[in-house]
Amino acid sequence: MPFSGFDIVVVVLVILVLLVIFAGIKTVPQGSNWTVERFGRYTRTLSPGLNLIVPFIDRIGAKLNMMEQVLDVPTQEVITRDNAIVAVDGVAFYQVLVAAQAAYQVSDLNNALLNLTMTNIRSVMGSMDLDELLSNREAINERLLRIVDEAGKPWGIKVTRVEIKDINPPANLVESMARQMMAERNKRAQILDAEGLKQAQVLEAEGRKEAAFRDAEARERSAEAEARATQVVSEAIAKGDVQAINYFVAQKYTDALAKIGSSSNNKVVLLPIEASALIGSLGGIGAIAKEVFGGESPAQNTRGANRPPVVRPRDDA
Structure with a gap:
């Protein structure tokens, strides 16, 4: 059946309506915003989703990404x-x-x-x-x-x-920085070595100071003991006890003779004939000890245990 003129007009109108509707529908994707311009002027912003605009009057201006x-x-x-x-x-x-x-x-x-x-x-x-x-x-x-x-x-x-x-x-600057860093590290190492040496020297000096102090203290006590012994002998002499000085002198002689005899290089000691008088003093020491201890003298108790070295009188003439 042929189409009349009215039918053609209706079809054209329907097509135009559909085109207008589709032109006015805008779908904005998620993460975007579109601006709308009417006659070249901004009017509003379309958010994500389905939006409607006035066809042929409004148009999309800019499509912007709202994500980072x-x-x-x-x-x-x-x-x-x-x-x-x-x-x-x-x-x-x-x-x-x-x-x-x-x-x-x-x-x-x-x-x-x-x-x-x-x-x-x-x-x-x-x-x-x-x-x-x-x-x-x-x-x-x-x-x-x-x-x-x-x-x-x-x-x-x-x-x-x-x-x-x-x-x-730049490469040359990197090389210079590397040399500078190496020099700085060497400087720190030298400083640490110097600090360690300084600390060691301080500790060593403190050790020597402490040892010297203790040596001085020991010498002081020894001197005090010697002074005390001398004082006791002096008081005995002042009281008229002559044997006290004989004992004191004989003890010094005995100590000196013991030092001479203890030497590993001298087994035979030659002394002047006058020195043999020291042996006679030993009897005086024994007598003094007997009076002090009221019994046998220490020399008799230790007889044979520690023999004195062989003493041979020598004629100086």
Whole structure:
């Protein structure tokens, strides 16, 4: 059956209605926001899901990714405060919070944020010495984050992180730094050796001091004992006891003779004939001891146990 003109008009109208409906339906994916412009002016923002706009009057302006994004900062050369040239690269993370500001407050958001980050990297790192630059990377990241985030607020974005990936000084500078580190370590080792030697010398000196003190104390006590014995003999002589001085002198002679006889090189001792009078003094010592102890003299008790060395009188004439 042939179509009449009315049927053709109805079909065309249905097709146009369907086209208008499909033109007004917009499906925004999750993680995105779309801006709507009416006659070229921003009116509203479409959130994820099914949205309706006025066909042929409204149109989609900008499609923005609302998820956190990564911005790779390419390698660039930075001159530090002490005129060292280093190659630096990094990475920045940001997220769009207000779609309208990101779409209409800045042209080419990624390029603007990249140049802003690179400029601040040169500014921040250029104000530091090389040693400070290499040892304070966290402080650099924190400072860059604060500056870039503050500058990006009018664009409706939030900079969540700025990280410096690599800092590469020139090869000759790295070699110089290695020599400097080796010299510093050698210096520390020498200081430790000197400290150890100093401590050892101090301890040794303290040991000698203590030994000298004890030797002096021993000599002092020996002198006190000698003085006490001399005092006792002196008091006995003062009382008229002549045998006391004979005992004292004979004891000195005996000690001297014992030292001479104890020598390993002299088994036969030649003395002047006058020295034989010392043997006669031994009888006096025995008598004194007998009076003191009231019995047999110590010489008789030890007779045969410790014989004196052979003494042969020698005529000096």
